[in-house]
Amino acid sequence: MFCNQCEQTAKGTGCTVLGVCGKKPDVAALQDLLLHALKGLSLYAHAGRQVGVVEPAIDRFTVGAMFSTLTNVNFDAQRFIPLINQCVEYRDVLKTKVSAAGGKVTFEDPSAGFQPAADLDGLVKQGEAVGMVNDHTADADIQSLQQILVYGLKGIAAYADHAAILGQSDDAVYGFIYQGMAALTDKDLTLNDWVGLVLKCGEVNLRVMELLDAANTGKFGHPVPTSVPLGHKSGKCILVSGHDLQDLADLLAQTEGKGIYVYTHGEMLPAHGYPELKKYPHFYGHYGTAWQNQKKEFAAFPGAILMTTNCIQDPQGYTDNIFTTGQVGWPGVQHVKNGDFAPVIERALALPGFPSDEDKGSVLVGFARNTVMGVAGKVIEAVKNGDIKHFFLVAGCDGAKPGRNYYTEFVEKAPADTVILTLACGKFRFFDKKLGDIGGIPRLLDIGQCNDAYSAIQIAVALANAFQCEVNDLPLSLILSWYEQKAVAILLTLLYLGIKNIRLGPSLPAFISPNVLDVLVKNFNIKPITTPDEDLAAILNK
Template sequence: MFCNQCEQTAKGTGCTVAGVCGKKPDVAALQDLLLHAVKGLSLYAHAGRQVGVVDPEVNRFTCKAVFSTLTNVDFDPARFQELINQCVEITAQLKEKVARAGGNVSFADAAANFRPATDLAGLVKQGEEIGLVIDHDAETDIQSLQQIFVYGLKGIAAYADHAAILGQEDDKVYGFLHEGFAALTNKELGLNEWIGLVLKCGEINLRTMELLDAGNTGKFGHPVPTEVPLGHKQGKCILISGHDLQDLHDLLKQTEGKGIYVYTHGEMLPAHGYPELKKYKHFYGHYGTAWQNQKKEFAAFPGAILMTTNCIQDPKDYMDNIFTTGLVGWPGVQHVKNGDFGPVIERALALPGFASDEDKGSVMVGFARNTVMSVADKVIAGVKNGDIKHFFLVAGCDGAKPGRNYYSEFVEKAPKDSIILTLACGKFRFFDKKLGDIGGIPRLLDIGQCNDAYSAVQIAVALANAFECGVNDLPLSLVLSWYEQKAVAILLTLLYLGIKNIRLGPSLPAFITPNVLDVLVKNFAIKPITTPDEDLAAILGQ
């Protein structure tokens, strides 16, 4: 196997024996094979659009298939076998539709005529032979750009799937996914064309996050400042992790009146700020911290656990208590479908729950764009009178790899006349720190999940408009941590928007070659993090 798509990849180059995430070589091969099949499907989908053939089933399937290959989503070989066979079946049906419409169905690339093996072992062998879904004959820098592009497409697919669940879709997004995977078969594209596609990926991801934002806020309301307990209540309990607010809503509805408290974990923390979710009285608090600590935290949780999106780790110590839904999968873990969480509820009622109340303090969430902009006059006044000297967006993914304590130290050492904006699970390095306020505005503002980078962008744009300057001219610095492919898509969005001087860590992606990095440095002034003291001094001109 070879996998270098996450920040924790072995030796900083790529996992070749087993994934640091827990991915086995057979699953890695099946994921590569599924993307190969998706590339074939995309050739026909892209050709179909040229003659007016647009298939909603193909669109949704593409997102689900690609999302399944993200880090920490699906580790179940049987599920990948189903997806591969389904992809081939859908491709054949689409090919017939495109042919009837007079579209091109003659493609030389092997992906267009892929035939899967009849058994799992055969599929694994095919995946091992195919490898990464890039042009293995291309020069190194083009391969690097193709990998950046593919990982950006993966992020888009994940956000598009979330958005579609909430009824928000745009064929522009689906069309680009198909155009993008089809482009991987084009050996004529040069360095500049691939750079253009990479930046286009950032543009489309912005639209995708806008769709998801509309889905979340349209259905559950705009987040409002909310105090979230970190302790627990005596009684039966369910822990829900991941990102999918619809799953949380369905779980809350189905557990109402059953004497079960529902707690969030990881990226689900910001859900407490949504009016249509917080109205449920048994939606109580937050348990645990970031995804990489789940083995210890889940083993100690006395109730049922539901995983809704990526972040699952080997649950061998609590297999009977954990459930997956959506695209999440782990061999041997019970999977619940169609929003029916009866098995989860049944298990929660059978487990002891918490024996007594516990008070561990609280944190504040709900500072998405509507909340921040509602006090924009105070923010602007604070900047103009000198009370607020700088804004830091300290955001991104958390992980187990050494070096991530940089972010907590950075926040602790940031001047007291600065505001810290944060989002995604990287905040768990410092989310419970009491930083005080400036003129009634909390110094630590939790904007939300990773996809709420859209809110952060809107806040930055609104501030730039208020001060009649560009975003790069604001007293705003981005200090980001990355781990998986959604973070790649967000970074590409920031580059598409022309945001410069981003500090990125804890390490740079293994799939970026020195020449590609040089382009990013020259055009966008991307910088690797150093130490909190050095970076703060450089940012503040000290």
Template sequence: MFCNQCEQTAKGTGCTVSGVCGKKPEVAALQDLVLHAVKGLSLYANEGRKVGVVDQEVNHFTVEALFNTLTNVNFDPERFQILLNRCAELAAQLKEKVARAGGNVAFSDPAASFQPAASLEDLIKQGEAVGMVNDHDADADIQSLQQILVYGLKGISAYADHAKILGQEDDMVYAFIHEAMAALTNKGLGLNDWVGLVLKCGEVNLRVMELLDAGNTGKFGHPVPTEVPLGHKKGKCILVSGHDLQDLANLLEQTEGKGIYVYTHGEMLPTHGYPELKKYKHFYGHYGTAWQNQKKEFAEFPGSILMTTNCIQNPQGYMENIFSTGQVGWPGVVYVKNGDFGPVIERALALPGFAEDEAKGSVMVGFARNTVMSVAGKVIEGVKNGDIKHFFLVAGCDGAKPGRNYYTEFVEKAPKDTVILTLACGKFRFFDKKLGDIGGIPRLLDIGQCNDAYSAIQIAVALANAFECGVNDLPLSMVLSWYEQKAVAILLTLLHLGIKDIRLGPSLPAFISPNVLDVLVKNFDIKPITTPDQDLAAILKQ
């Protein structure tokens, strides 16, 4: 196997024996084969659009399949076998439709004629044979750009899957994914072509995050400032992790009146700010911290656990208590379909729950764009009169790799006349810090989940308009942490928007070649983090 798609990849170059995430070589091979098969499917989908053939089932399958290959989503070989068989069926059906419409279906790339082997063992061998989806014979810089593109597409697909569940879709998103995957078969594309596709990926991701934002806020309301307990109540309990608001809403509805308290974990923390979710009285508080601590935290949780999207780890020790839904899979974990969480509820009622109430303080959430812009006048006044000297967006993924204490120290050392905006699970390094306020405005503002980077962008654009300047001219600095492919998609969005002077860590992606990195540094002034003291000094002297 070879996998270099996450920040924690072995030795900073790539996992070759087994994934640091827990991915086995056979799963890595099956994921490579899924990408290969989707590349073939995309050839027909891309050609189909030229002759008016658009297949919604193919669109949906494509984002679901790519989402399954994202870090910490699906580790179940049997689920990949189902995906591969379905991909071949859809490709054959689409090929026939495109041919009838007069489109080209004569493709020489092996992906176009992919046929899955009958057994799981032989599928794994097929995956080992095709390897990673990029062109292995291409120049190193082109291979790097191809990998950046594919990892960005995985992030887009995750967000697009969430959005379509809420009824928010745009065919231009599916069209670009198919165009980009099909482009991987084109050996005639040059460096500039791949740079263009990579930046277009960022543009499309902005649209996807807009769709997801519309889905979340349209159905559950705009987040409002909400105090979230970090302790627990005596009684039966269910813990919800991942990102999906619809799954949480379904669970809250199905548990109402059953004497079960529902708690959030990880990136689900911001859901407490949504009016249509917080109205449930048994939706109580937040348990635990970020995804990488779940083995200890989940083992100690006295109720059932529901994983709604990515971030699952090996559940050894509490296998009987954890359930998955959506794209999440782990061998032996019960998979719940169609939003029916009866098995999760039944298990929660069978477990002891918390023996007594416990108070452990609280944190505030709900500072998405509507909330922040409702006090825009006070923010602008604070900047103009010198009370607020600088804004820091300290955001992104958390992880287990050493060096992430940088973000805790950075926030702790940020001067008291600065404001910290944060989102995604990286905030768990400092989310419970009491930083005070500036003129009634909290110094720590939790904007939401990773996809709420859309809210952060809208806040920055609104402030730039208010000050009649560009976003890069604002007293705003971005200090980001990354772990997986959704973070790649968000970074590409920031580059598409021309955002410069981003500090990125704790280490730079292994899939970025030295020459590509040089281009990013020269054009966007991307730089690796150093130390909190050095970076704060450099930023604040500007």
């Protein structure tokens, strides 16, 4: 196996024996094979769009299948068999329809005619043979850009899947996924062509994040500032982790009146700010911290656990208590489908629950774009008066690799006349810090999940408009941590928007070649984090 798609990849180059995430070589091979099959499907889907052939069911399948290959999503080898077979069936359906419409159906790439083996062992061998989805004969810089594109497309697919669940989609998003995957078969594309596709990926991701924002706020309302308990109530309990708000809504409806308290974990924390979710009285509080601490935290949780999207780790010791849904999978863990959480509820009722109440304080959530823009006048006045000197967006993914304590220290050392905006699970390094306020404006503003990056972008644009300047001219600095492919897609969006001076850590992606990194540094002044003291001094003293 070879996998370099996450920040924690082995030795900073790539996992070759076992994924640091826990992914085994057979699953890595099956994910590579699924992407190979999706490349073949994309050839016909892209050609089909030239002659008016569009199949919404295949579009939905495509983003779900790509989502299943993200870091910490699906570790179950058996779940990939039907995905690979379905992909080839859909490819052949498209081929027939495109041919009938007069479109191109002859392609030289092996993915166009790939036929899956009959059993798991055969599929694994096929996956090992095709390897990563890029041109292994191309020069290092083109290979680097191809990998950046594929990982960005995976991020887009994840967001598109979330949005489609809530009824929001845009054919242009699906069209670009097919265009990007099909481009991997084109050996005539130049370095500049690949740069263009990578930046286009950022543009399309902005659109899909806009769709997801509309989906979440349209269904559940705009988040409002909400105090979320970090302790628990005596009684039966269910813990919900991941990102999918519809799964949480369905579970809350199905547990109503059953004497079960529902808690969030990880990136579900911001869900407490949505009016249509917080109306449930048994939706109580938040348990635990970031995804990488779940083995200890989940083992101690006295109820059932539901994983809705990426973040799952090896559940050894509590396999009977944890359930997966959506694209998530782990061998031996019960998978629930179609929003029917009866097995989860049954298990929660059978487990002891918390024996007594516990008060561990609270944190504030709900500072998405609608809330922040609602007090924009107050914020602008505070900046003009000099009460607020600078904004820091300290955001991104958390992880177990050493070096992430940088973000805790950075927030702790940020001067008292600065405001910290945050989103995604990186905030768990400092989410419970009591930083006070500036004229009634909290110094720590939780914008939401990584899925809510659109809110952060809109806040920055609104501030730039208010001050009649460009975003790069604002007293705003981006201090980002990355871990997986949704973070890659967001970074590409920031580059597409021309955002400069981003500090990125804790280490730079292994799939960015030295020459590509040099281009990013020269054009966007992207730089690695150093130390909190050095970075704060450089930012505030310029």
